Amino acid sequence: MHISRLCRILSTLILVSPLPPALALEPSTIPAITPPPALPPAMAPAPAPPVMPAPRSPALPPATAPGPTVPGPATGRVPGLLAPAAPGPTMPTPTTPPSQVLTIEELQRLGLRANGLVQAANFQIKAAEAGVVGASAYPNPQLTFMAGPQHARVVPQALPANSHRQFTISQTIENPFLRSARIDSAEAGVDASHAGLEQVRADLAAQLRVAAYELILRQEVARVEASVSDLMEEIRRRVRMRVDVGEAPRFELIRAETEVLAAASRKEAAQLNAQRARIALIQLTAGALQPDFQVTGSLTESVNLPPLEELRETVPAVNPEVTRLEAEWKRARRRIDQERAAVLPSLTVLLSNFQEAQYTSNLAGVNVTIPLFYRRRGEINAAVADSERARGILEFRRFEIGQLLESAWQAKQIAQRRVDMFEGGLVKEAENALEIAQAAYRFGERGLIEVLDTQRVLRGVLSDLLQARFDLQAAVTEIDRLRAYYPKEDLE
Template identity: 40%
Template sequence: MLSQMGWAQTDYDLAKLESLALQSSRAVLAGRSAVDAARAAVNTAAAFPNPELEYLSGSQRARGVGGNLGDARSVALTQPLDMPWVRSSRIGAAEAGLEATSAANRGFEAEVLARLRLRYYEVLRREAEQRNAREDLASMESVRSRIALRVETGEAARFELIKADTELLNAQKAAQVAGFRVEQARSLLRQAVGNELPPTFSLAGRLSSVPDLPSLEILRKEVETGSPDLARARAELVRAERQLDLERRQRWPNLAVKASMDEDPDVRANKLGVVMSIPLWDRRSGPVGEASAHLTRARYELEAQQFSQQKQLEVAYQQYEIAQAQVNALESGIVRQAEEALKIAAAAYRFGERGFIEVLDAQRVYRAARVELIAARYELAAAWVEIERLRATPGGKQ
């Protein structure tokens, strides 16, 4: 059935999922269309004004004796002049708008990739939890069968079998819940990627395979120079400066060249002159004040964005270091020791040196240690995802 739908059986790694999402996401494509619109706005700002052609036709009648009768025509051509000082500011504002839109689009794509990466690691986390739950269930079934045999032979009290049945039910419930969480995480990942990801996909990757990060100082420099949010704020500041400059220069008189021909039955007159708009009543105080306020706001927003980006980076890097320390501690000692304690307790129970309750306690400690390890690995991946979002790492690259 999958072959009929055109879905190939393949394993998807993170880079392949990112490339697929960026190619198929309608929201990403809409953002790129906004960049195309901003690029077209630059062409609009660079366009020269069109000439104006005026044609008048009528009849001429004499009011006195001896006047000539006939048709009268008038043709006029007016070409507004695009003043260089106004043109440069207008184009500069449009180009800054293009930079701001491009940076905003890069920031949106970074957000899309961050959501996708979190969903990817969420699936790996839930799959790891499901594997552990199935191992716990298989182990509990084995222990329960041994206890049932001992109860039948009279070597153990029936209370131990009741306790084992209770623990087996809990293990079955945990395995069932883990399966539901896997399906939910897979659905959310498919939602983040798009319909191009088949429902029966499989992931090529491990939760423990989180890429390393450079030092905090290197990350600070990368965020300062490459953050799309900062790039957008800087472009908005430039656009506000250009817009203020444009509004101020539009106070100056505008010029247009006008050529006309007037023809009546007696005379044909050809004229060439200049049309000047005199800024007498409207000194554009409103647009200038508005542009000045936008410039002030852009400066404050840039400063706030710089402070916010640095603090977000510091918090994410601290979380990365904390999660990394937790993972190292759990992998190097805690989980291993809990596993050894469980093996010792199980062996002692088989030889009658320990009770079943001690085996259950050791199993709970081992289960809790593995759950904590999975959670720490996911927190490490989440911190990495947040830092990559701030760095705006392109899709398909790690």
């Protein structure tokens, strides 16, 4: 709405300016500032261009400005031209593929499926699940076979040579406490991997959403700057004509040329910023977007968030980083149990069969390691220290995430107040100031410089309004990231 009013004001700025008699008959070709699609202009439909009669000859007089082109009849012969040739065979024209149009939620789903970090987190879950399989496996039995010749050393003639062989089977019976602690530690690793995947998704979804809003912001700024640049070009042309006929000082032309250069610089910078935002989105989606993709969205979208008290209770419980750190702490505590259970020995059952020419013997035994000199004190202390480290990180991050929530909420409140302030008073005051400067310029009380300065102030206020709307959406996105709120359908 405000940008539309700026368009109307700037478009009528030159129409009401005093012109010399030599320029009174010149057709008005003042470009209008194109407003962003999020803020449709409420302007009356422009009158249709006048239909001029066709010239008698295709050549125009040197001193006559070119008028609007008059289309010829749909069928038949145009006067003054040769008859059209017979139509030949129609060749098929290649159709260009339509541009990719996505909403912000569709963009988030596409990025969450295509980004390599999400795929890496999925493979990390598979690796953790494989670790559970390995921790739950029973030790394999061991088979030992030995055979060889036997010769008598004292009386070889009395004891002929023969051969003997031996089979030995050993099976380790694990300590049940050690096995249970190892399995629990591996399962905690799976929980940590799942929480890590959720954290990667939440962070990536927030980055995609902020990048999409930034692209919308940069595109709107680029449209406004392009329209302002075209308007400055037209102003310079008219000021140059007034200077040539002696109705304006040359200083106004110098100032107009300076404004044109500044507007062209802002236009180029805005276009480059829009292109950079587009490249950032393509990078986040791992190249899954087409180069000419379009994002349907607006900076004026409604903001729906739970109350702050509810967020303070739910965010620490559902935040994926807190969940991951809790799983890491649980795994560290299970490692302590595992190291303490490793002090108790595991049993190895042995069965042996020995055969020779005269005798066969069967033996059974047990192999036990007695923790007499070393009771794994170093491993236990290391596990305890690692558990305390994980607990400290968890407590710190839980407090820090709470402060991040408070900061994001305050940023949302500040951005909302700025938006209300701009929409409620500042933009209106800047528009009124431009109208007053325009009226003063019409009656010759002010020069063109004052009008351009007032127009620049209004453009700056509108830019600040767009930035405030973007800051509001970015703050809401940060809160959604902390509570892991993003489109989760069709992601499994």
